[in-house]
Amino acid sequence: MRGVWAVERVRDAERRVFERTPEAALMRRAAFAVAVRSAELLAEQTGGTSGRRVALLVGAGNNGGDALWAGAFLRRRGVAVTAVLLAPDRVHAEGLAALLRAGGRRVVASGDSEAARDAVADADLVIDGIVGLSGRGPLRPDAEALVDAVTGLLVAVDLPSGVDPDTGAVAGPAVGADVTVTFGGRKPGHVLAEGAVLSGAVTVADIGLGEALGEPDIVLLDPADIGALWPVPGPEDDKYTQGVAGVAAGSATYPGAAVLAAGAAVLATSGMVRYAGPAADAVRTRWPEIVATGSIADAGRVQAWVVGPGLGTGAAGRDVLAHVLDQGVPVCADADAINLLASTPELWDVRDPETPLVLTPHDREFARLAGEVGTDRVAAARRAAERYNAVVLLKGHTTVVAAPDGRVLVNQARGAWPATAGSGDVLSGLIGALLAAGMDPWLAAGCAAGVHELAGDLAADGAPIGASALLRAVPDAVRRVRAAAAASA
Numbered sequence: 001m002r003g004v005w006a007v008e009r010v011r012d013a014e015r016r017v018f019e020r021t022p023e024a025a026l027m028r029r030a031a032f033a034v035a036v037r038s039a040e041l042l043a044e045q046t047g048g049t050s051g052r053r054v055a056l057l058v059g060a061g062n063n064g065g066d067a068l069w070a071g072a073f074l075r076r077r078g079v080a081v082t083a084v085l086l087a088p089d090r091v092h093a094e095g096l097a098a099l100l101r102a103g104g105r106r107v108v109a110s111g112d113s114e115a116a117r118d119a120v121a122d123a124d125l126v127i128d129g130i131v132g133l134s135g136r137g138p139l140r141p142d143a144e145a146l147v148d149a150v151t152g153l154l155v156a157v158d159l160p161s162g163v164d165p166d167t168g169a170v171a172g173p174a175v176g177a178d179v180t181v182t183f184g185g186r187k188p189g190h191v192l193a194e195g196a197v198l199s200g201a202v203t204v205a206d207i208g209l210g211e212a213l214g215e216p217d218i219v220l221l222d223p224a225d226i227g228a229l230w231p232v233p234g235p236e237d238d239k240y241t242q243g244v245a246g247v248a249a250g251s252a253t254y255p256g257a258a259v260l261a262a263g264a265a266v267l268a269t270s271g272m273v274r275y276a277g278p279a280a281d282a283v284r285t286r287w288p289e290i291v292a293t294g295s296i297a298d299a300g301r302v303q304a305w306v307v308g309p310g311l312g313t314g315a316a317g318r319d320v321l322a323h324v325l326d327q328g329v330p331v332c333a334d335a336d337a338i339n340l341l342a343s344t345p346e347l348w349d350v351r352d353p354e355t356p357l358v359l360t361p362h363d364r365e366f367a368r369l370a371g372e373v374g375t376d377r378v379a380a381a382r383r384a385a386e387r388y389n390a391v392v393l394l395k396g397h398t399t400v401v402a403a404p405d406g407r408v409l410v411n412q413a414r415g416a417w418p419a420t421a422g423s424g425d426v427l428s429g430l431i432g433a434l435l436a437a438g439m440d441p442w443l444a445a446g447c448a449a450g451v452h453e454l455a456g457d458l459a460a461d462g463a464p465i466g467a468s469a470l471l472r473a474v475p476d477a478v479r480r481v482r483a484a485a486a487a488s489a
């Protein structure tokens with residue numbers, strides 16, 4: 001698991017480290033890491049470093065200071081370095097002096113805009129030191145014009161400028177980096193919203209913040225983590241001991257949601273799946289291994305329920321949801337189950353609040369249930385998780401999973417192919433199967449999100465797919481995460 005630390009936590013850690021390490025030493029470590037990564041990229045992409053051109057976009061603070069020191073280090077490798085100063089009055093003086101001592105050049109963006117533009121446009125690699133952790137709002141117009149002129153590689157210092165450090169949101173022009181070199185640990189801006197894409201490949205440099213950082217605020221589940229957690233039957237297991245998942249979804253008119261959710265439960269684990277609802281014939285035809293019945297009352301015993309996809313929001317759907325919530329087993333409530341919980345608050349009274357519940361809203365469902373998501377998706381999910389004493393999986397390019405005790409994990413998407421009709425039905429089926437296997441509901445939601453996203457990516461392989469193709473790729477995705485776990489064991 002990789003950690004992500006809120007900006008304020010990083011600042012606290014820095015303050016503690018400053019008590020024994022001078023700020024300038026920390027900055028040089030940070031800048032050295034930027035220089036090393038930039039030199040690597042230059043060597044990879046242009047075949048060397050000597051004689052290559054690097055431009056530094058230098059803002060008003062320490063982020064610009066990092067860029068200037070990185071430029072000074074790159075000079076030692078024979079790189080021609082030009083600093084473009086966006087705020088010459090507030091430039092980091094020691095950093096600039098170091099660069100000039102090392103033989104770097106400087107231009108003032110507002111003073112000689114043509115030379116500034118040329119330096120950026122001609123550079124093999126541009127280092128973005130416009131703003132870092134103190135950045136607020138989008139790029140200013142002068143910075144935007146220079147960023148637009150970049151033709152070479154772009155390395156962001158700490159965070160792409162224009163990305164909100166705490167939420168990853170952008171409110172206008174922002175840097176899109178090939179690589180971001182950050183310090184101590186990832187920040188939310190690297191993994192959330194647009195920031196996850198604009199950061200490019202993130203390198204975390206150790207500058208000695210180490211233990212001062214403490215426990216992360218957010219974790220990222222890697223394929224190896226998911227593979228290690230995925231339920232695997234042992235020699236003593238039979239179909240019941242691995243957990244029976246129940247699926248209450250679909251309707252006679254819309255059987256597809258039921259077929260997809262129930263199919264995902266079949267492929268996720270090797271236990272047993274029961275289905276109850278009006279799509280029993282369609283489910284049985286597609287998945288003969290499922291024990292399907294028309295009525296929820298006849299469903300039989302299960303260890304977890306998936307309820308909601310294609311359920312409808314009428315009286316019949318409400319009765320099914322009430323029945324499921326009353327069973328005292330973990331529930332994954334998706335789609336219409338969420339809409340029903342939003343429109344009929346009495347349904348909450350049926351639920352034993354100690355029984356695990358996973359809610360899987362997209363933004364519109366979330367808004368119905370708990371108000372607008374807003375720009376801080378982690379805060380929104382955390383709030384809803386606490387309010388409903390439920391795990392809340394907020395869907396998006398980056399999926400956020402919050403537990404009622406405040407734990408948050410995010411799953412980063414490789415691409416957007418899984419955003420297709422029926423995809424959510426598959427996700428809820430995966431979660432239900434993992435809940436039935438007895439997994440911690442927060443991890444169940446996170447692992448399911450990871451495998452779901454990987455299955456979408458594998459199935460798509462560069463072309464659009466439907467949810468059925470995503471579903472068919474689930475076994476391959478499970479194989480891959482298990483192989484990753486075996487490789488890292």
Ligand SMILES: NC(=O)C1=CN([C@@H]2O[C@H](COP(=O)(O)OP(=O)(O)OC[C@H]3O[C@@H](n4cnc5c(N)ncnc54)[C@H](O)[C@@H]3O)[C@@H](O)[C@H]2O)[C@@H](O)CC1
Binds near residue numbers: 014026027066140
């Ligand atoms: N404090 C530390 O210990 C270390 C800090 N480091 C660097 O220092 C950075 C933080 O530096 P600072 O706190 O000085 O601040 P920044 O360099 O992030 O920002 C500087 C100033 O830019 C202005 N600004 C804010 N938003 C802007 C926008 N959209 N466009 C233009 N200007 C804007 C603000 O006046 C802000 O104070 C980190 O991101 C990291 O790069 C590293 O050197 C490692 C050590």
Ligand SMILES: [K+]
Binds near residue numbers: 128129130131132156
């Ligand atoms: K930056």
